[in-house]
Amino acid sequence: MVATGSQEHAAVAAAASPLLQVRGLTLEYRSERQRIRATHEVSFQVQQGDRFVLLGASGCGKSSLLKAIAGFVPASAGDILLDGQPVRGPGPDRVVVFQEFDQLPPWKTVLDNVAFGLLASRQCPRDEARRRATEALTTVGLARFADAYPHQLSGGMKQRVAIARALAMRPRVLLMDEPFAALDALTRRSLQEELLRLWQELRFTLIFVTHSIDEALLVGNRILLLSPHPGRVRAELDAADFGLHNAGGEAFQAQQQRIHHLLFDQ
């Protein structure tokens, strides 16, 4: 009975065809004295090929939400379904690009770093992994630095490697946790452009966490606005019309203002 039930469920999910479903998700952190609620009954759906942005001020639980999707944080209530299957623990089908530069093992060269994920998750044999890693490095324009160690790269290049390593693994969903927040403004803009170019090329599904309204409008096609303490869904907006071509334009600025009001005027 249970088996047919879940099959039925999977069939329904496939018909509606969201790639990822978050249903009534409540996340809590336990500190010594109290439980802190990071998000409260958050629900949303991500479709195949979406560039889905989680946007909110600090303390709105957007990073916790991403970590829950990645499988690092267990849900207190509600659930997360990927392809109709509940998420239990971290896995290579949901690769995370973190903000911190130390996500790249410093003892591996750039090429080995990109191949490492493929080997560690036993996705493919060594030769194939190196070939795919080289390919991914070429896509982000770092083929020349294949034999360098991470400490020899600039911050922007490290994030490019992190993106390459994630793309090489061909995950169902690519999760990015404020990946460009630690970069200078010029590098950030060029990496945003690069991410959009890669998406044009590969059409992966992206969930992107940011606290920058500007970045959310540029990168995303759907924006989930979260209100803080604890995080609750304030709105789900469409941003498909905004991109690099009209950044700073009138409509862009109007939408920026609107989001600002939604986030800060209660």
Place this chain on the structure above:
Amino acid sequence: MSTVSRPEILFELPPLPAQAAEVSEPLARRLWQRDGVRQAVVLVVMAGLWELAARWAGNDLLLPGFLQAATAWWDDLRNGELLARTGISLALLLQGYVLGIALALGLSAAAVATRTGRDVLGALTALFNPLPAIALLPLALLWFGLGAGSLVFVLVHAVLWPVALATLSGFQGVPETLRMAGRNYGLTGLRYVLNILVPSALPAILSGLRIGWAFAWRTLIAAELFFGASSGRGGLGWYIFQSRNELMTDKVFAGLATVVLIGWVAERLVFDSLERVTVRRWGMQR
């Protein structure tokens, strides 16, 4: 608004003139830049002072000169005695060292994985780390008799606790992001420890290995002063003790010099090279 409109200026950038040829520093200056050379000079000066003091004291029994000690060292090196003694000591040392490291890695892996393991290691290191390994020798002799077994037991004790402590603190210092990245790839259990924790904790582990090595070497030489002849074959410590009994003080100095030299070789050649090809190359340590 008193801004006067000033003209904008654009510069064309012509190609840079060829760089002036590099000027090489004189040889003496380049040599002096090397730490090894400067330290060698200090050593030579100290050897000279030693020789002068010995000549001034004029008592071979209490303080033989540098040259006399060096001659004794060279003689025993050539007739093979020092090499044989060193071989015995090093063979024992390696047994104890390797066994100690294996136990330390196992304990700290258990400690990082489970809370019970952490409690066990915490309690054990708190008890045993302050206990000098050599103090266990009488007990070891009682349990394992006069021989290699006792020495290995004491050596394991000397190595295990400092290495385990250093390894655990290295494991605990692995960045959270790196841990998550490893788990993201689906690494768990032993593969996670070997692929993420050990390489990332390598600077701490290496410094633990250095300390463990020095402890083990000191303990071994001290233990060999205790006994050695009764088991038939003594190591370097026994060589020093025997030479003193025979009032050949120059050989005592030769033995001490060998002990120091081996310690130096291990530090400089083994551990420094190990660091150079790993953590320094990876930019984890400068």
